[in-house]
Amino acid sequence: MNEKLRRLRAYAPVEGEGCVRLDANESFLPMPREVLEEAKAAVESLAYNRYPDPAARELCAAFARCYGVRPEQVVAGNGSDELISVIFSAFLMKGEAFATLEPDFSMYAQGGALAEGRQVPIAKEDFRIDVDQVIRVCQKEGVRLLIFSNPCNPTSLVLGREEVRRLLRGVEGLVVLDEAYMDFSGQSLLEEAGDFPNLIILRTCSKAIGMAALRLGFAVAGEPLSQALRAAKSPYNVNGLSQAVGASLLNRPALLQQARERILASQRELAEGLRELASQRPGRFSVLPGETNFAALVMEDGGRVQKALLDRGVAVRYTGGLLRVTCGQPEENQLFLRAFREILEVRP
């Protein structure tokens, strides 16, 4: 086995059969009835013996209408995870430098390692992105590709639009802006995707949109870049059922808006419960002021707390030095808050 494979480890989701799942930042909402009906019709009528549309035209058109971009700028992927790996293999040459802003989403390091890039990890102070520092390091290290999530997983913090624009103007290489959680924030650069020749924006249907099982992600970029991506991906990367069901939901922006509001209400409730607990125990932990569907907790013994929660039937994730708790149904949030309160009674 070669060197790059020996160092890789398979992604390990939190185990927890029968647990309350607040560990993967999924939506807690079921698929709306009317979309389910259309999905059933799609199952009946799909041409199973034929390859699906390689350009996923109807799906990309639905996404474009929903988000106010041009369909030519949109490329669909088998989850944005696939697009991350296609971007690394297509845009990075062996030995070239790529930068990540740590802590951030773990798939970036994996994609870069498989493409045999040289990782330049830039540590965030207090979990915040310092645009000047990033520009400086990228220049100094000759970075060809910078990738980061905004809002960030796992910190939940968002970098304002104007700061992202400043970053885009200051960095020479390709910038991959992963907006997986931007449905929960107002700082998207989607409508400006074509204005920056070095920008690819990633979006996903796995978080706010609630279709993690279907594996649907999108890359949005100006035409030279979106054409290059279309050429680099495997032709039939998005299966026919996912294309049909994805288009059906994206064609109903009112349903998406309702879902977003319910998730945001749950997130507010979770954050309020956490802030109350934090104020009763000064110095024990703090909650970062995020704009996502999860709460990021700074606490010294986060790893221990994650295990103790799992013992009590609540799965959350401990990553990047943060305890990350996805918001859930009201009763799931309450269950988590109760278990967390009990655990906090025990001194580390």
Ligand SMILES: *Cc1c(COP(=O)(O)O)cnc(C)c1O
């Ligand atoms: C969840 C997540 C993704 C993965 O999305 P898929 O479309 O399900 O592959 C990408 N980026 C970030 C930052 C995420 O948190």
